[in-house]
Amino acid sequence: MRQDDEAPPYVPQAPTAYGKPPPGWRRHMYDVIFEADTPAGRRFDIALVCAILLSILVVVLDSVPRLHHDHAELLNVLEWGFTVLFTVEYVARLVCVQRPWRYAGGFYGVIDLLAVLPSYFSLLMPGTELLLDIRILRLLRVFRIFKLTLYIEEYTRLGEALAASRRKILVFLSVVLMAILILGTVMYVVEGPKNGYTSIPVAMYWATVTMTTVGYGDITPHTNLGKAIASFMMLMGWGILAVPTGIVTAEMTLRHGDRRMGPARTARHCPSCGSGGHEAGARFCKDCGAALPAGHGGAK
Amino acid sequence: MRQDDEAPPYVPQAPTAYGKPPPGWRRHMYDVIFEADTPAGRRFDIALVCAILLSILVVVLDSVPRLHHDHAELLNVLEWGFTVLFTVEYVARLVCVQRPWRYAGGFYGVIDLLAVLPSYFSLLMPGTELLLDIRILRLLRVFRIFKLTLYIEEYTRLGEALAASRRKILVFLSVVLMAILILGTVMYVVEGPKNGYTSIPVAMYWATVTMTTVGYGDITPHTNLGKAIASFMMLMGWGILAVPTGIVTAEMTLRHGDRRMGPARTARHCPSCGSGGHEAGARFCKDCGAALPAGHGGAK
C-alpha cells in the first residue's frame, strides 16, 4: 500500500545512539547485548526476557505468606541471583557502548539501574516498612519486557491511535474529573459522614467507583435522595464512559478503513508530466491534461 | 481544512455583550478582566484559574476530619481569603462593564455571585447542618473553570456529537427507565421487603445498579427466582447499554470520517465537457483533458 511507504516508519530508540564501539571484544559484546538481528543477539534477548519473567515470579511468590515462610532461603537466594545477574548485565552494557553516560542517563539505562538498586538498598536499611516501600521499584524491571515489544509493530499503532486522540482524551478526563468533584461533594452533603462519606475526597473516590461502574459496595448511599442521585449518576456515568470507547473505536475503524477502503487510486503515472495518484476512472491527467494510459483496474 | 472555514465558528458568550466601556481606567480594567487575548488578560485568566483550583482544594481539604481538626484556623482564613478575592473580582466586573445588570443577570454573573454567597450566608446562620446544605453551592465555582475550556475547540465537537444524537438518547433513556420500573417492581414482588427490597423505589435503585453493571452488592437477590431474573436483567442490561456506546461511537466515526475520508472534491464543472466532481487540486478535466478554471476552494 502506498500510504505505508509514505508514512514515516516508527523508529524505536536506536541502540546505536549510545555509540557502536570499534571492532574488537567490545564490539562483539555490543553485538550480542544491543543487537537483536544477529543470532547471538537474539539468543541473548530471549534469555534476558526469561530471566526477567523468572525474577518477577520470585518477587510475586515471595509475597505469598506461606511460600515466604517455607522457602524463605531459596527465594532469597534466587532474588539475589537475579540481582547479581542484572547487575553484571548493567555493567556489561556500560562497558561495551562508546558513550556510557548517554546510556546511563537514557530511559532504559535508568530502568536497568532501578531494577537492581532496591535489592542493594534493602541491605543498608533492613527496616521492614521501608523495604516494602522500596520494593515497589523492583517491579520496574517489568518494563524491560517492553524492549521486546519495540519490535512488535502493533504497539506502535495502538500508541499512534491514542496519541491522535490525545486532546480528546484530555478534554474527556477534565470533564469526568469535574463531574466526580461536583457529584462527590453533592453526595458528601446529602449522605454525610454517618453513612460512610467521611470527607469530600472519600466521596470523590465513591463517585469514581460508581461512574466507572466498578461498584465495590464498600460505601453505598443510605438515604432516599442519595439513592436517587446515585441512580442518576450511574446512568449518566454510562453515557460519559461511552466516550472513550467511542474515541478508541472511531480511531481504530478509520485507521483500519484508510488502509482497506482507501481511495481507489491507480498506480498509473502521467506519461506527460509524471504526476501520480490518479483516480481509477480518470482518463486524462488531472495535472497537465495529457491522456492517461487505460488503467488495468488500479491498485488496491 | 476547508469545512472549518465555512462552518460557523463556535462563539462563546462574547464578553462585549456586557458593553465595552470608553477608554479610561474602566476600559483598562475591562481589558484585563474580560479580554483573554492581551498579555494582561491572559495573566489575569491564568491567575483566576489557579485561585479557583486552590479555593476548591481548601474546601475539599476542610472536609477531611483530621485536617479540619488540626488546621481549622488556617483553612478558615484561606477560605475567607478566597471569598474576599472573588467578591472583589465580582465587584470589579460589575464596575468595569457598560451594562452591569446584563452581566449580573447572565449565566456567568449568577455563577460568580453563587461562588461567594455561601460563605456570607454561613455568617448569618451558623447552624452546622444548614451550612453543609448550602456549602454545596460553593462548588459551583468549579464551573468558572469552564471559561478556560471555552477556548478549547474539542468541547464544542463533543457537544455537537451529543446534540446530534439528542433524540436517540431520549428514546433510549425512556426505554431504560421503563425497563427499570418494570423489573424493579417484579423484583419487589419476587424478593420482597425481607430481602432488602423494601419498596418499589428501592427496587428501582437496585435495578439501576444492576443494569448499569455497577453492582454495589448492598441489595442482592436471595431467592432462586430472584437470582434467575437478575441474571436475565444483567445480560439484557448489557445489550441495552451497548446502545449509548453505539450512538456515541457511530457519531464519532462518521464525524471523523467526513473530515478524513471525505473526498475533497469541488463543485467545478469542466467548461469543455461539463463533467463535474473534480478533485480540489485538479487543473485539467479528468474526462476530456480541458483546462479547468482555478478553484476557489470549492464545496464541502
Next chain:
Amino acid sequence: MRQDDEAPPYVPQAPTAYGKPPPGWRRHMYDVIFEADTPAGRRFDIALVCAILLSILVVVLDSVPRLHHDHAELLNVLEWGFTVLFTVEYVARLVCVQRPWRYAGGFYGVIDLLAVLPSYFSLLMPGTELLLDIRILRLLRVFRIFKLTLYIEEYTRLGEALAASRRKILVFLSVVLMAILILGTVMYVVEGPKNGYTSIPVAMYWATVTMTTVGYGDITPHTNLGKAIASFMMLMGWGILAVPTGIVTAEMTLRHGDRRMGPARTARHCPSCGSGGHEAGARFCKDCGAALPAGHGGAK
C-alpha cells in the same frame, strides 16, 4: 434519499383495524379515543398518558412503607379512582369500535384489560401475599405508554437495527450461556458449597454476575485457584461482552453511513430509456448506452 422511499414504512397496528364506526356519537367517540391526529384525539392521548403516569406513581408510592402507613386511605382512593377511570376507558373503547372482539383479543386490548383486572382481583382474594403476586400485572399499564412512542420514528430504527442483528445476537447469547454453564460448574467444583457456591445454578448466577462485570460481591471466590479462574473469566468476559457493543455499533455506523456516505448517485434519468440511479461521473446510460445530460453535481 431513495432508499427511504423504497424502504417499507413502519406501520403501527392501525386502529382502523378494529373498524371505524359509521358517523354518529360512536364515530365521534372513536375519533377522540382512537385517532391521534385530530385536536380532540391529541388531548385525549395526552390526558391518558398523564393518568397512566400518575397511576404508576400511586402504585410506586404505595409500596413505600412510611407512605403506605401515613396515607393508606388517600393512596387507596387514588388507586381505585384510576382503576375506575381505566375501566370506563376500556368499556368506551369496546363500545365505539365496529369489531369489539378484534380489539379485546388484540395486543392492546389484552394490555388494557390487564391494567385494571388486578385491582378487582384483590377484592375477591384479600390475602396479602397473593395480592402482591398479582399486583405485578398492574405495572403492565406502563406498556400503554408505548402507544405514544409508536409515533416516534426513532424507536423503529432502533428496533430495525436490533432485528437486523437478530441471528448474531442469538449466536452470541448461546455462546455466553455455554460459557456461563461451563465456568459456573468449574467454580462449583473448585470453590464448593462452603464458599457460597451452594449449587451449579447459584454458581451460574455468580458467573453471570462476573461476566457482565456487575460484580455484587455477595458470592466471591475464596481459594487461590478460584481467584485465578475468576480473573481469567473477567478478562474473557470483557472480550465476550465487547461483541454486543460491536454488533450494535456496527449496525448504527453503517445505517447512519448509508444515509450520509451513500453512493454518490445523481437524480438524472436517461433521456432514452428512463432508467435512473446513474453514478455522478457517468456520461452514458449504463442500461441503454444513450448519452446522459451533464450532471449538475448530483446528489449529496
Next chain:
Amino acid sequence: MRQDDEAPPYVPQAPTAYGKPPPGWRRHMYDVIFEADTPAGRRFDIALVCAILLSILVVVLDSVPRLHHDHAELLNVLEWGFTVLFTVEYVARLVCVQRPWRYAGGFYGVIDLLAVLPSYFSLLMPGTELLLDIRILRLLRVFRIFKLTLYIEEYTRLGEALAASRRKILVFLSVVLMAILILGTVMYVVEGPKNGYTSIPVAMYWATVTMTTVGYGDITPHTNLGKAIASFMMLMGWGILAVPTGIVTAEMTLRHGDRRMGPARTARHCPSCGSGGHEAGARFCKDCGAALPAGHGGAK
C-alpha cells in the same frame, strides 16, 4: 463479492474424514448418525441435542442440595440412563465408520469419550471430593452442542473477526497483564496484608476485579493513598478496556461495510474505450456508451 470467491470457505471437520462405509447396515447407521442432511440424520441430531441438554439439566439439578436430597434416586437413574445412552452412541459411532481410530483420536471422538468417562470413574473411586473434581469433565458434554452450531454460518464470521484481530488482542492482553502486575504490586505495598491485600497474587486478583470494572468489594482500599491509586486505576482501566471493544467493533464495521457499502463492481473493461470499474448491472460503458460484454455475475 469477489473476495468471497477467493476466501477459502470455512470447512467444518467433515464427517467423511472418518471414512464412509460401503452400503449395508453400517452405511445406514453412518447415514443416520453422521449425516445431517437426510431426514433420519436430522431427527437423530435433534434427539441427540435434546438428550445432551436434558443430561446437563440433570447434572445441574443434582447439584442443588434440596433436590439432591429429595430426588437422589431419580436423578441418579437419569444420570446413568444418559451415560448408558451416550456410551451406546459412542460405540455405534466407532462401529459404523471405516477408520474408527481416526474418529476416536479426533476432537469430537475425545469429547464424546470424556462425556461418559466421569460416570464410570465415579464407580471405581466413590470418594466425594475426587468425584467432584472429576465431575467437571462431565460438562464437556456441552461441547457436543457445537455440532449443531457448525451449521450456523454466524459462528464462522465471529471466529474470523477474532482471528483477524489475533495479534492486536495478544498485544492488548500483555499490556493489561503488565498493568495488573505493576498496579497489584503497588497496592500490595501501599495497603499491605492488614487491609486484605495478603500477597501480590491476591493484589493482582484485586487489580483484575477493579480494571475490568467488576468490583466485587471483597477487597477494597482502606488507606487514602490506596483509594487515590484505585481511582486512577479505574479511570485508566476504562480507557484500556475500551480497546477490545474498539477492536471488535472496528472489525465488525469494516467486515460488514465491505459487504454492504462495497461498490458492486466487476472487473470487466469496455471493449471500446478500455475503461473499467463498471457496475455489476451495467450493460453499456458509462464512459463511451459502447455495449459491454455480459457479466458473469462478478459481484454478490
